[in-house]
Amino acid sequence: MGVTAFIRNLPYKLKITMSMIKLNLFNRISSKSMLSEHGPTLSMTTYGVRFQTAHLSLEAIARGHIRPSRAVLFVDDRSLFDHPTKGLQRLLRRGLEIKLVENFGPHTKYYPFLELVENFDRPHATGDDDHIYPKWWLKKLSQSIENSPDQLHAYRAHRIRLNEEGTEALPYLEWAPGITTHPSNLNFYTSSMGEIYGPNFLKIAKKRGREFLECCPKNDDLWLTSLAIEHEVPIAVVDGVNRTFPAIPASQQLTLETSNVFGGYNDVQIKATFTEDIVKKLRELEHSAGFR
Template sequence: MFYAIESIGRGELKPSRIILWIDEKDSRAPRPPELERLVARGLEILVTSNYGPHTKYYPYVKLHNRHEVAMVTADDDVIYPIDWLSRLDSAHRARPDVIRAMKARRVEMLGAGFAPYSTWNAVTSAEPSSLNLALGVSGVIYPPAFLDELNAADEAFRVVSPKADDIWLHAVAVRSGFLVAQVSAAPEGYPTVRGTFETSLMKTNVLDNQNDAQIQATYTAADIESLAKVSA
């Protein structure tokens, strides 16, 4: 299950929709009391096809042909601080043309391609760059125009990056000219729900080095050339 939070980008912070996306199988399961209380407070639970990690953003992207408000994504197995959403919203208002993340990695180039993903270091600056790859686990806010780009890209991620949404989202950002910046210079990581690590994508993609194959499949020669120019 994944959360997609749509946040109004002007005036007082007031999320217009908070959506929990679940697949058909999960929709038939009994809801725990904690979830029912959130529904009573305005949480929407919508059923979608299972797009793996892309479920956190893609169903919402397809709800609208044209987007007018920003979207924040979050995982359901992470415990976020109380000021998390307000800080993302403030960062977006300051630079509404930039993708803002609480945590990012710096893309490292090697020769005519990419260095291994395991060597990509944490970003230690709040400056926007096409070499910054937003990590969805700590939360990201996306400008409306970028959501339109994702809509146009459709389901191409299924072939090249089915289990690495961060990589696909970065590739689309590179192609459409969107820069990524951390909310603050220091990257922020948050505690995860106990017992979720063993089945997490971090274990599969990062520790088992499966990100590298998806990187090679996702980025085009034009993407690599564009990033290499910035990296030089």
């Protein structure tokens, strides 16, 4: 990074650093429960170096205008499960649950919850362990699904694009920004910024079980988007704005982006997941929306 770029990015980096300092301080001194009776449920996963800072993402949610009614952190590493960080230990005393589960890759953030819960009586939100979410993060998700319970709501999405013949999806890197003006099954949500699912959709995903292991083991967004298309559950972008929330710097050392996006593995999984019926529905949606 050049000197000019460093100076230009300095205010942003300082802002993130200050946010992390504040969250660490709140984590040390707060005794307030991170749960509330009427909130949605919440789950996420963590692994590797991200385990050391996962408490910051959770603390940001715990300080929100709306708090979850249940918060579960899934880990697939026995050594991490047996030795939670001090930050996570403090959150455990305030209502967090940490559960040791099978490794489902990125699906670990949500799938063990589907097996854990028998009946879904409220919406369920998921987030990533490497972002600092604003206080209104869970509130806006909750309000969105309360107003439109038959939709899937996310903070960020891309628009799926098919090739000229309409026979298969274009490469992922050629997709367009998500449709923000209205809910659409052409939207492919990106879950790192956060999303929320209604009880009916959770039942659909639970019923399909571990089928994702056959077609998209490394892409949870793809699997859940495909289910939304199949069952005509449109995907809405919260407030009609594609958002990106600040990332926790050290946590970005481990990511699926290299292999999935730039390594082309997304395209392999998309081809395996988007059945002929799904492609047909996407083609009809593109036609009705004036994209072909």
